[in-house]
Amino acid sequence: MRTRRHPLRLSHLAFGLWLALPLCACNETPPPPTAPIQFSQVTAEAGIDFVHYNGFSGEYYYIETFGGGAAFFDYDNDGWLDLYLVNGTYIKGYPPDPLPVNKLYRNIGDGHFSDITAISNLADSQYGFGVSAADYDADGDQDLFIANYGPNTFYRNDGTAFSEIGATIGVDDPRWGSSAGFLDYDADGDLDLFVANYVHFSLTNNTVCKQGKVRSYCQPDVYEPTSDLLYRNDGTAFSNITAAAGIALKGRGLGVAFSDYDLDGDTDIYVANDGNMNFLYDNRQGYFSEVGLTAGTRYNEYGHADAGMGVDFGDYDSDGDQDLFVTNFTKETNNLYRNEGQGDFTLATSATGLAGPSLKPLGFGTRFFDYDLDADLDLFVANGHVVDQIAAADPEQTYYQSNQMFRNEDGTRFADISSELGTDFTAANVGRATAVADYDNDGDPDLLVTTVANAPRLLRNDGSNHRHWLLVELVGARHPDALGARVTVITGDRRQVRERQSGGSYLASHDPRLHFGLDTATRADIEIRWPDGMRQRLDDIAADQILRVVQPSP
Numbered sequence: 001m002r003t004r005r006h007p008l009r010l011s012h013l014a015f016g017l018w019l020a021l022p023l024c025a026c027n028e029t030p031p032p033p034t035a036p037i038q039f040s041q042v043t044a045e046a047g048i049d050f051v052h053y054n055g056f057s058g059e060y061y062y063i064e065t066f067g068g069g070a071a072f073f074d075y076d077n078d079g080w081l082d083l084y085l086v087n088g089t090y091i092k093g094y095p096p097d098p099l100p101v102n103k104l105y106r107n108i109g110d111g112h113f114s115d116i117t118a119i120s121n122l123a124d125s126q127y128g129f130g131v132s133a134a135d136y137d138a139d140g141d142q143d144l145f146i147a148n149y150g151p152n153t154f155y156r157n158d159g160t161a162f163s164e165i166g167a168t169i170g171v172d173d174p175r176w177g178s179s180a181g182f183l184d185y186d187a188d189g190d191l192d193l194f195v196a197n198y199v200h201f202s203l204t205n206n207t208v209c210k211q212g213k214v215r216s217y218c219q220p221d222v223y224e225p226t227s228d229l230l231y232r233n234d235g236t237a238f239s240n241i242t243a244a245a246g247i248a249l250k251g252r253g254l255g256v257a258f259s260d261y262d263l264d265g266d267t268d269i270y271v272a273n274d275g276n277m278n279f280l281y282d283n284r285q286g287y288f289s290e291v292g293l294t295a296g297t298r299y300n301e302y303g304h305a306d307a308g309m310g311v312d313f314g315d316y317d318s319d320g321d322q323d324l325f326v327t328n329f330t331k332e333t334n335n336l337y338r339n340e341g342q343g344d345f346t347l348a349t350s351a352t353g354l355a356g357p358s359l360k361p362l363g364f365g366t367r368f369f370d371y372d373l374d375a376d377l378d379l380f381v382a383n384g385h386v387v388d389q390i391a392a393a394d395p396e397q398t399y400y401q402s403n404q405m406f407r408n409e410d411g412t413r414f415a416d417i418s419s420e421l422g423t424d425f426t427a428a429n430v431g432r433a434t435a436v437a438d439y440d441n442d443g444d445p446d447l448l449v450t451t452v453a454n455a456p457r458l459l460r461n462d463g464s465n466h467r468h469w470l471l472v473e474l475v476g477a478r479h480p481d482a483l484g485a486r487v488t489v490i491t492g493d494r495r496q497v498r499e500r501q502s503g504g505s506y507l508a509s510h511d512p513r514l515h516f517g518l519d520t521a522t523r524a525d526i527e528i529r530w531p532d533g534m535r536q537r538l539d540d541i542a543a544d545q546i547l548r549v550v551q552p553s554p
Helices: 015-020
Strands: 005-009 038-041 070-073 082-085 103-107 113-115 127-134 143-149 153-157 162-164 177-183 192-197 209-211 214-216 229-233 238-240 253-259 268-273 279-284 287-290 311-314 323-326 335-341 344-347 363-369 378-383 404-409 413-416 431-437 446-451 457-462 468-475 486-491 494-499 514-519 523-529 535-542 545-550
Touching (some): 070 127, 070 446, 192 253, 253 311, 253 323, 311 363, 323 363, 378 431, 486 514, 494 514, 523 545, 535 545
Parallel strands (some): 005 545, 127 177, 177 253, 363 431
Antiparallel strands (some): 070 082, 082 103, 103 113, 143 153, 153 162, 177 192, 192 229, 209 214, 229 238, 253 268, 268 279, 311 323, 323 335, 363 378, 404 413, 431 446, 468 514, 486 494, 486 523, 523 535
């Protein structure tokens, strides 16, 4: 159903007054009897006919097994999130007819999407991976960056269609790009761009590898690592300032996430690397220092590097700082790093019950979000192996795997409740990117999972919106996207903190609005720390609405 949008423009409150204001009564209503929450697979029903093409040739080219990305973003500013899906292409031989291309689906607003790729000029036919949406030029609409195997592409939103300007603005790096995201690393009010790169691979250095006697995709250490990219936004173009900004290490980057993990007011960067140490880049006034070892986020509990795939930040224990989750290869546990404050993390994978359930699957996309609206962050993982013939080499493994949902149990443990969410949720797939968004504006977050050489899975959340919720859309004063803002929603003695950040998961871009489950509370107070440090407070806000907050002028 369509939900009303409520624009608010409220005056800036002095910091002392902001602290002194009373908390709202946060009226609570007893929940009605409910049916079990289910996730319904509605891809075809919603009008999405996309099928990922990986160009499988029998030569086991390494790029074939990593899947394509997905972005939810409102390209036409009508209040409904549209969907962009990234495709591969043919690698050798004759091209298929029609040629595989990326696709843009416009959200009509009734649960359905319309394919408008042709008229939008977004039919990119390169071999694509990650995608990120942001208003890079601050003109009021969302633009798209696509990380490819080959030159990356950048599509400027011109209002009615898009123009490809990657080479013109200097972001058409020819290496294998994976995940990407925008941030204002230097706090100058415009959006910079970070791109994680994977390995030095080409069709000519494709290596013959086997699982037992079966031809297979290689391990990542067969190929040389490479450096990531940081581009500074100079207004009309971007400058590559990677080395000058301290982003100098070489890795095999697959996932990237951003957060002010140490609460010092700037945006830091985490890169999940496949088979070598993960990077935590601490932003120190525009220059980055890699601090993963001292912060405790570089390795697993045995001091070894895992095969990092997807990554996300979220305050799962509701203590006000951002914790960190990384998905890994099969027979490695995924890693949950609990933020202890003061820039330190502790591995909490086993203590929270996440170790055992993650040993067998191979995780990729992941996201913290409150699927059941009970006012704490749950955790989703998309699974799928990278070797199509893995069962021949290891009978305990499968190529197709079920996704997992871990319900947050009071901020101390997670319970794998995947089997409770319906057969559509547990259906096996070769899961890759995960994008989370309330695409139907009904108050509960939905899921999209891309798959290798198959259709994506749009999983509609059915049944959780008997509880209350808020979606908070921020419009910044220095930049409309307000990346780096921090929002706290207060209901009674509960405080939920979210950051407005790009990136997170694997190859994906999510709902730009911040989602809060309120459980039984019908009203809430909101505290906002805007990217420029301004603080704002909104009191006694009604639940069950999409709340648009425009930052007041200083």
